[in-house]
Amino acid sequence: MTDRAESIESMEQLAAVWRAMVLDRDAGADVRDLPGIAVRWADCRFAFWNCVTLTDVGSDAEHLGQRLSQAADIMRSKRQPGFLWLFEDLLADGAGSALEAAAERAGLQYAFPGTGMAGDLLPLPEPAHPDLTFVRVTSDEHLRAYADLNSRAYGFPLEDGRDGLAGSALWKSEVYAYLGMRGDTPVTCAATVEAEGRLFVVLVATDPEWQRRGYGEAVTRKALYEGARATGLTRATLHATAAGAPVYPRIGFRPNSPIRFYGVKG
Numbered sequence: 001m002t003d004r005a006e007s008i009e010s011m012e013q014l015a016a017v018w019r020a021m022v023l024d025r026d027a028g029a030d031v032r033d034l035p036g037i038a039v040r041w042a043d044c045r046f047a048f049w050n051c052v053t054l055t056d057v058g059s060d061a062e063h064l065g066q067r068l069s070q071a072a073d074i075m076r077s078k079r080q081p082g083f084l085w086l087f088e089d090l091l092a093d094g095a096g097s098a099l100e101a102a103a104e105r106a107g108l109q110y111a112f113p114g115t116g117m118a119g120d121l122l123p124l125p126e127p128a129h130p131d132l133t134f135v136r137v138t139s140d141e142h143l144r145a146y147a148d149l150n151s152r153a154y155g156f157p158l159e160d161g162r163d164g165l166a167g168s169a170l171w172k173s174e175v176y177a178y179l180g181m182r183g184d185t186p187v188t189c190a191a192t193v194e195a196e197g198r199l200f201v202v203l204v205a206t207d208p209e210w211q212r213r214g215y216g217e218a219v220t221r222k223a224l225y226e227g228a229r230a231t232g233l234t235r236a237t238l239h240a241t242a243a244g245a246p247v248y249p250r251i252g253f254r255p256n257s258p259i260r261f262y263g264v265k266g
Contacts, residue, residue, distance in 0.1 A: 004057075007089035007257035009198075010116030011055060013237045014085060015040065016195045017202060018051050024170040025049055030078075036067050043080050046147075046164025047156070048203075050082020057090050061098035064091060068106040075264045076107075082263070083111060085239075089257035099260070107265050114259035115245050118237040121252030122199065122228040127221035129180070129214060132188070134222045137177035143168060145179055145186040146203070153205035175202075176227040180219040188215035192227035192236070199227045201238035201248075217247050224251070 015033070018040035022029045025042040032039040036056040042049040052071045059067060071084050088096055103110065127134075137146055143165045151161030171177055176199075177191035188206040192199040201223065206216045224236055239259060240248055249255070 003256060004089060006118050006254075007087055007116060008057060009118060010237060010239070010256055010259075011053060011087045011090060013195055013198065013200050014038075014051070014053055014239065015055065017193060017200045018049070020170065020193070020195075021202075022049055022051075024168055025164065034070075037071055037074070039074060041074075041078060041082060042164075043078050044163045045080060045157075045160040047080070047082050047160070049164050050078065050080055051085060052082070053085040053087070054090070058092045059090070059095055060092045061095045061102065064095050064098065065102040065105065068102050068108060072106040072108050072264060084108060084262040085114075086260045086262065087116065087257040088260060103262055108262040109265045111261040111263045113242055114261060115240045116237070116256045116259060117240055117245075117248050117253035118198075118235065118256060119251075119253045120235050122224060122234045122236060124221055124225050124228065124251070126225055127218055129218035131182055131213065132180040132215060132218055134219065135179045135181055135186075136226070137175070137179060137189075137191070138172050140167065142177075142179060143171055146171075146177060146189045146191075149179075149186060149189045149207055150203050150205040152207050176223050176230065177203075178219055178222045178226070180215050180222070182210070188219045190216070190220040190223040192223045194227070194231050194233065195237075197233065197235070199224060199231065199233050199236040201236060204238075204244060211243075216244065217250060220247070221251060 147161035180188035187210040
């Protein structure tokens with residue numbers, strides 16, 4: 001794929017995966033494909049499930065400003081906060097220099113960076129880590145542990161993370177979600193889910209007390225290994241935070257578009 005094609009793939013994977021995740025959380029969630037904007041908004045306390053993203057390819061500065069204003073209006077209409085995900089490589093050449101001013105005018109505030117990644121890297125060898133055993137998420141207790149790891153890693157209140165996953169049938173069946181355990185203690189987690197002929201890696205997290213030990217890479221490899229074994233898929237995609245960005249190339253992922261996350265100004 002060309003770099004632009006991989007960036008389009010990255011945006012389309014977000015729209016596909018978040019449709020399933022948001023509707024799993026709330027069958028009446030706001031899931032719409034508007035001109036140039038995909039809305040995937042559960043309006044729950046888990047902010048990652050409250051998402052809008054721009055889907056136009058090649059927007060110039062003027063068009064970008066219009067879309068940002070539309071997206072901000074949608075976000076302001078919701079009860080719970082969330083994020084606008086903006087894939088920088090989808091913008092026209094030169095439009096990036098107008099981005100911050102346009103976001104400011106729309107009432108959006110930059111939150112944090114991310115990176116789209118993809119690779120034809122499956123199957124992987126069966127992973128192992130000397131400190132860890134791996135447990136597939138199949139129960140509400142597992143789901144709560146998975147949610148709590150994400151809350152601790154990303155700085156959310158525990159109840160916010162639980163509001164994103166508690167009671168999910170999807171996560172206990174169609175998602176290949178794994179906990180990495182040190183003895184009886186869950187310390188890391190990762191999941192993959194099938195999306196339009198690819199495996200998408202979602203909600204990787206390690207307890208801050210146990211980071212920088214290779215746990216996140218190991219459990220991500222496990223989720224990829226099991227997802228590929230179940231589906232036969234060979235291509236995988238993900239959206240990396242700054243913490244994860246150095247890890248995934250070691251598995252075989254290649255970066256594509258930088259992503260900018262924005263919230264609505266308070």
